[in-house]
Amino acid sequence: xxxxxxxxxxxxxxxxxxxxxxxxxxxxxxxxxxxxxxxxxxxxxxxxxxxxxxxxxxxxxxxxxxxxxxxxxxxxxxxxxxxxxxxxxxxxxxxxxxxxxxxxxxxxxxxxxxxx
Amino acid sequence: xxxxxxxxxxxxxxxxxxxxxxxxxxxxxxxxxxxxxxxxxxxxxxxxxxxxxxxxxxxxxxxxxxxxxxxxxxxxxxxxxxxxxxxxxxxxxxxxxxxxxxxxxxxxx
Numbered sequence: 052x053x054x055x056x057x058x059x060x061x062x063x064x065x066x067x068x069x070x071x072x073x074x075x076x077x078x079x080x081x082x083x084x085x086x087x088x089x090x091x092x093x094x095x096x097x098x099x100x101x102x103x104x105x106x107x108x109x110x111x112x113x114x115x116x117x118x119x120x121x122x123x124x125x126x127x128x129x130x131x132x133x134x135x136x137x138x139x140x141x142x143x144x145x146x147x148x149x150x151x152x153x154x155x156x157x158x159x160x161x162x163x164x165x166x167x
Numbered sequence: 168x169x170x171x172x173x174x175x176x177x178x179x180x181x182x183x184x185x186x187x188x189x190x191x192x193x194x195x196x197x198x199x200x201x202x203x204x205x206x207x208x209x210x211x212x213x214x215x216x217x218x219x220x221x222x223x224x225x226x227x228x229x230x231x232x233x234x235x236x237x238x239x240x241x242x243x244x245x246x247x248x249x250x251x252x253x254x255x256x257x258x259x260x261x262x263x264x265x266x267x268x269x270x271x272x273x274x275x276x
Binding site for chain 1: 200207208209210211212254262263264266267268269
């Protein structure tokens with residue numbers, strides 16, 4: 052299956068700073084990537100769908116100006132948390148769908164963000 | 168609205184069998200997934216069902232009944248490493264995944 056990497060795996064930052072998280076598909080060209088957020092003991096929550104070469108589609112309640120998504124190539128999507136606050140502390144996970152069948156989703160290892 | 172229901176927590180004994188149920192109501196159906204998630208890690212894919220019936224893969228099996236909006240994940244010969252959360256997710260007509268809250272499985276010796 053496809054291999055997906057995320058960088059960094061964890062990050063601690065001060066309130067008010069911006070943090071960029073990278074999601075790379077190492078062996079597969081992904082036109083569509085997803086960004087999820089997971090708070091402790093809760094389910095995954097889809098934040099946005101990232102499409103290569105076009106604007107991301109955000110889920111209701113997710114601020115697009117706060118969570119900037121850039122899918123500049125078929126192997127890289129980035130999520131930037133701007134002006135981070137402690138309530139943004141969470142586990143951020145990216146994923147991509149395999150090929151035309153859309154029957155398998157491959158997840159990155161996740162990035163744990165802690166905002167002090 | 169769209170809804171996925173699964174038990175919050177289950178406990179089972181090492182070596183035994185456990186069945187985790189999932190019921191769903193979604194706008195359209197393009198398959199049901201089961202994922203395993205250990206604490207602090209991303210989910211890993213376990214199974215995919217799009218047709219009715221049982222899919223077996225080693226110690227894990229997954230069953231689907233589309234008419235009943237029901238699936239279960241069956242884990243046999245439980246091992247301590249199977250302690251994890253098990254997430255049920257349905258892909259709707261827009262090819263988006265609707266996630267259940269997950270079932271925390273606790274394995275006791």
